[in-house]
Amino acid sequence: MKQISPDQLKDLIQGLQYRGYITIGPTLQNGAIVYSEILDINDLPIGITDSQKPGHYRTTQTNSNAIFNYVVGTQSIKRFLYPPIQKIFSAKFTEKKIEIQELDKPSQRYAFIGIRACELEALKIHDTIFSKSEFKNSRYTTLRHNSLFIAVNCSKAEKNCFCTSMNTGPEVKYDYDLLLTEINKNERHYFLLEVGSEKGEDIINEFDFSDADESEINEKYKVIEKTKSQIEKFLETDGVKESLLQSFESPVWDDIAKKCLACGNCTMVCPTCFCMTVEDYTDLERNSAERIQKWDSCYTLEFTYIHGGSVRVSVGSRYRQWLTHKFATWQEQFGTFGCVGCGRCITWCPVGIDVTEETTKIKKLSQLQTTSLEEL
Amino acid sequence: MQAMIPSSYRIQKFIKETQDTFTIELKSIESKNGFTFEPGQFNMIYIYGIGEIPISISGDPNKSGILTHTTRAVGIVTKEMAKLKKGDIVGIRGPFGRPWPVREAVGNDIVIVAGGIGLAPLRPVIYHVLENREYYGRIILLYGARTPQDILFRKELEKFRSRLDIDIIVTVDRAIKGWTGNVGVVTTLIPRAPFDPINTIAMICGPEIMMRYTIIELIKRGLGKDKIYVTMERNMKCGIGFCGHCQYGTEFICKDGPVFSYKEIEHLFGKREL
Incomplete structure (x- = not known):
């Protein structure tokens, strides 16, 4: 383990840029933490902290010089590896055929700075979907393969974090190239730096960073323990899958539907949601056409449209699809939960619907239904 | 891609x-x-x-x-x-997609039940079994159309029927003048259809409600749930399991289906707005 100063972090970021990486990190935009291209350490949200509750998100400027003193921003890095709007091809219509112009292989190399344990876990879930199934999303696979991941151990938790329940955080344990832990104590501000891959090793070798001593290393575990102790939200995941699969006809869905606006915010901020739709555009004379792939949401009525109408008409059925997918059917499809406990869907829900509460409610109800009267 | x-x-x-x-x-x-x-x-x-x-x-x-x-x-x-x-x-x-079980059906009687345009995805099965006729037992097609004018592939059905080694029974929901055939929903043909329920594979395509009642009638005749196959339909944008639109419980209809045995999807079948 190394220890580096903020100035050395600045050098590290520059080093990545020299190597041709597009450096992506947290920035403050319109009052929210947003992943965006950064040119310098000063683009990072220095002294910014956030507060998150159901349906609530605020950032505030503090006197601290801490850089990563927030939990998770509006969106994960999904938008870089799996862009919200992406051309699939352009086409020209001739008498002889439809001439398809495919997109070039993506050449950009991203270095993601400041990504959290839950976001790395979401990345792993996308790897399973896009790179390990029968068909492959080659753009995602290429971009992801060419990227560098500089993770950060969370130094605080917010009210919507439930990563400990999902077994995804707050400690970053694997799948990183480099790992930072920010220490800001006794007037001393520095970062512990760990190497998690050959790629990371290769970068660090260019620098003359000094090793961390034992007391500094101990600080890392103190940070993680402190963060863990701040987590207030829990979801008992045992039996959730079975309960949800038994609850297709539960009255809970109608209750949620009374609150849910079917706005789709939760699906847009979710780091694992991967649904998309395809749209075709033409010029006015129909000489050239483009096919675009766009993030889609299972909360829209059009999502299930087939001749004659949509399958999921009621809002309750759409919420059921989303929640059941995240916590039950996802496991059958991809072997994991579709949730990493980042809490974004709770924060950005305009009416503050809490997945952990709703899931627990459904579980309790379903278990009551299968319990005999004597046991009650 | x-x-x-x-x-x-x-x-x-x-x-x-x-x-x-x-x-x-x-x-x-x-x-x-x-x-x-x-x-x-x-x-x-x-x-x-x-x-x-x-x-x-x-x-x-x-x-x-x-x-x-x-x-x-x-x-x-x-x-x-x-x-x-x-x-x-x-x-x-x-x-794309998983096909009808024409291989698994070798040696069995085959009952094909189609409603309306649902005959289209089943026509390749008819071609296949007729071209490999010796590998199959009795072949029965039960077909329901709205009216006599809505009977799909009519000339071809008449030609098939003249082969004598396939039973084709057609019914219409509403008759018109000159129609002397069956009138009523396709499920009414099942109780008397000439197949051996022990060694039969059924393949069904039609509106979900038609498939549901067809399954009930076939089970009444003694067919096992694993011997009854249906093909499902949902919105699809990609065909390869990426767009998420065709999800049906745990299944992606595009790649896990569209053909399923009833046994596989019994727990999902008929659930509203799934």
């Missing part, structure tokens, strides 16, 4: 089947290898600049030179398709 890129096919023949259904026969422009598929699979059909939709293949799996699709003009894309003519070009991606 190669699977997301359509290739060009030219329409060789446009056949108006009924009032609102039609068949297109296509030939590849880019490849001479023909198009191989298994009965029950589907393609994503791209109408230039309009959009793309999944449609099952309705042609003969043994004739790889020609790709055949039959559909009804109901939506934006199919209505545009209905205006196509010989020589026009469409884009094709596919074939």
Whole structure:
């Protein structure tokens, strides 16, 4: 383990840029933490902290010089590896055929700075979907393969974090190239730096960073323990899958539907949601056409449209699809939960619907239904 | 992603089947290898600049030179398709999906139950079993159409019937003058259909409600749930399990289906708004 100063972090970021990486990190935009291209350490949200509750998100400027003193921003890095709007091809219509112009292989190399344990876990879930199934999303696979991941151990938790329940955080344990832990104590501000891959090793070798001593290393575990102790939200995941699969006809869905606006915010901020739709555009004379792939949401009525109408008409059925997918059917499809406990869907829900509460409610109800009267 | 890129096919023949259904026969422009598929699979059909939709293949799996699709003009894309003519070009991606169990059915009686346009995805099964007739027991097609004018592939059904080694029973919901055949829903044909329930594979395609009652009647006749197959339909944007639209409980209809045994999806079947 190394220890580096903020100035050395600045050098590290520059080093990545020299190597041709597009450096992506947290920035403050319109009052929210947003992943965006950064040119310098000063683009990072220095002294910014956030507060998150159901349906609530605020950032505030503090006197601290801490850089990563927030939990998770509006969106994960999904938008870089799996862009919200992406051309699939352009086409020209001739008498002889439809001439398809495919997109070039993506050449950009991203270095993601400041990504959290839950976001790395979401990345792993996308790897399973896009790179390990029968068909492959080659753009995602290429971009992801060419990227560098500089993770950060969370130094605080917010009210919507439930990563400990999902077994995804707050400690970053694997799948990183480099790992930072920010220490800001006794007037001393520095970062512990760990190497998690050959790629990371290769970068660090260019620098003359000094090793961390034992007391500094101990600080890392103190940070993680402190963060863990701040987590207030829990979801008992045992039996959730079975309960949800038994609850297709539960009255809970109608209750949620009374609150849910079917706005789709939760699906847009979710780091694992991967649904998309395809749209075709033409010029006015129909000489050239483009096919675009766009993030889609299972909360829209059009999502299930087939001749004659949509399958999921009621809002309750759409919420059921989303929640059941995240916590039950996802496991059958991809072997994991579709949730990493980042809490974004709770924060950005305009009416503050809490997945952990709703899931627990459904579980309790379903278990009551299968319990005999004597046991009650 | 190669699977997301359509290739060009030219329409060789446009056949108006009924009032609102039609068949297109296509030939590849880019490849001479023909198009191989298994009965029950589907393609994503791209109408230039309009959009793309999944449609099952309705042609003969043994004739790889020609790709055949039959559909009804109901939506934006199919209505545009209905205006196509010989020589026009469409884009094709596919074939996708799990086929009908024609291999597993070897040695069995086969009962095909179709409703309306649902006959189209089952026609490749009929071609296949008739071309490999010696491998199968009795072959029964039970077909229900709205009216006598809505009977799909009528000439061909009459030709098949003249073979004597296939039973074809047709019924209509509403008769018109001159119709002397059966009247009533297709499920009324099941109790008396001549098959041996112990060694029978059933393949069903039609509206979900029709499939549900067909399954009930077949089970009454003694068919096992694992011997009854249905093909499901949902919105699809990609055909390869990426867009998420066709999810049906744990299943992606595009790649885990569209053909399922009833046993596999019994817990999902008939659930509202799933």
